[in-house]
Amino acid sequence: MKVRAAVMEEFNKPLKVLNVTDPECGPDDVIVAVKANGVCRSDWHGWVGDWGWMGLKPELPHILGHEFAGVIEEVGKNVKRFKKGDRVVIPFSLGCGSCDCCQTGHQNVCENITVFGFVCNGSYAQFTRVPLADQNLVHLPESIDFTTAASLGCRFMTSFHAVTDISGVKAGDYFTIYGGGGVGLAALQVASTLGARAIVVDIDDQKLEMAKQLGAVETVNSREVNPVEAIMDITSGGSDITLDALGIAETCRNSIMSLKNRGTHVQVGLTTKEEGGMVALPTDLIVAKELQIKGSLGMQPHRYKALLAMVESGQLHPEKLISKTISLEEASDVLASMHEYGTVGSVIIDRF
Structure with a gap:
């Protein structure tokens, strides 16, 4: 059988919608009929050929896509937890199930990680293969529609993990987010729900207006003012927590310089070709203010229980x-x- 997929044949060139060979289901895999798929900035990084320094530059031709929800079409003979017809979502970082990180509940940083849509073909397609399904798939409740669920494979779950599990946020904290894209706006929503006073910094007034509608207590256009000075003024001395949702050198450094003494910076955004994975940081400031710098990647499958419960409850x-x-x-x-x-x-693909 042939399935429709958007295929990347060259970097930074238009994808071609082609009929491709149906993905094969291995004994530990499932085939999922994709119902909705987010177009994520991480896909853009893959499309332009970034992240070779991390081993994540796809081999061509390739099918991008890692942020999806759908229905299981076929189940491998060894799969125990899922059956045909189940509604599912998955995190983009797939664990092997046997390394120390997986065994201790940190599948998102598996020592043998498979990054869905980069290391293997992804979900810009009618059907996609999910390896090691029992380790990685998550059941999707009937009450959550597929379009809403699409962002739960990357942007929203990445922000949920960064805010709830990594940042140490407390009610009343100032939580400053650099970058008002999908990850940043999701982080705003999560932080605000937990009682933080969230501030969003961006260069786009349309994104800043959306941030206000989603609960930001303040927004800062960094094209118009010095964002570090603005944050210091708004917070009377610095933010308790900052999060860089973009990953360019400017936002990373500004995030760190926006912290109060003993504040915490969370790095979520990954870099572009310009930085190549390396960003110079204000080291003396980090020492003098006893700042905490933390990285955050994706989210473990078992943490979806809390995320989905908060979505279902409104x-x-x-x-x-x-x-x-x-x-x-x-x-x-x-x-x-x-x-x-x-x-x-x-932006969600819902017509295949």
Whole structure:
């Protein structure tokens, strides 16, 4: 059987929607019929050929996509926890199940990690293969529609883990987010729900307006003012926590310089070709103010229970981040717009 997929044949060139061979289901795998798939900035990094320094530059031709929800179509003979017809979502970072990190509940930083949509073909397709399903798949409740669930494979769950598990946020904390894209706006929503006073810094007034609608207590346009000075003024001396949701040198450094003494910076955004994985930091300031610098990657499957419960109860609203839905053919144009940070909120493919 042939399935439709958006195939990357060259970096930084339009994807081609082709009929490709149906993915094969191994004994530990499942095949998922993709119902909705987010077009994520991480896909843009893969599309332009970034992240070779991390071993994540896909071999061509390749199918991108790592942020999806769907229905199981086929189940491998060794899979025990899932059956045909189950509604599912997965984290993009797939664990092996046997290394020390997986055994201690940290599958998101598995020592043998498979990054879905980069190391293996992804979900810009009608059907996709999920390896090691019992270790990595998550059941999706009936009450959460597929379009809403699409961001739960990357942007929203990445922010949930960074805010709830890594940052140490407490009610009343100032929580400053650099970057008002999908990850940043999701982090804003999570931090605000936990009682933090969230501030969003960006260069786009449209994104800042969306941040206000989602609960930001203040927004800062860093094209108009010095963002570090603005944060110091708003917070009367520095933010308790900062989060860089973008990953360029400017936002990383400004995030750290926006902290109060003994504050915590969380790095979520990954770098571009310009930085190549290396960013110079204000080292003396980190020492003098006893700052904490923490990294955060994805989220473990077992943490979805808390995330999904907060979505079902109405405490979190991933659907409010969705700006539009598109067809598979339109994915290339959305990726191209990310050169200039042209997307607002989440763009979801729901027509394959």
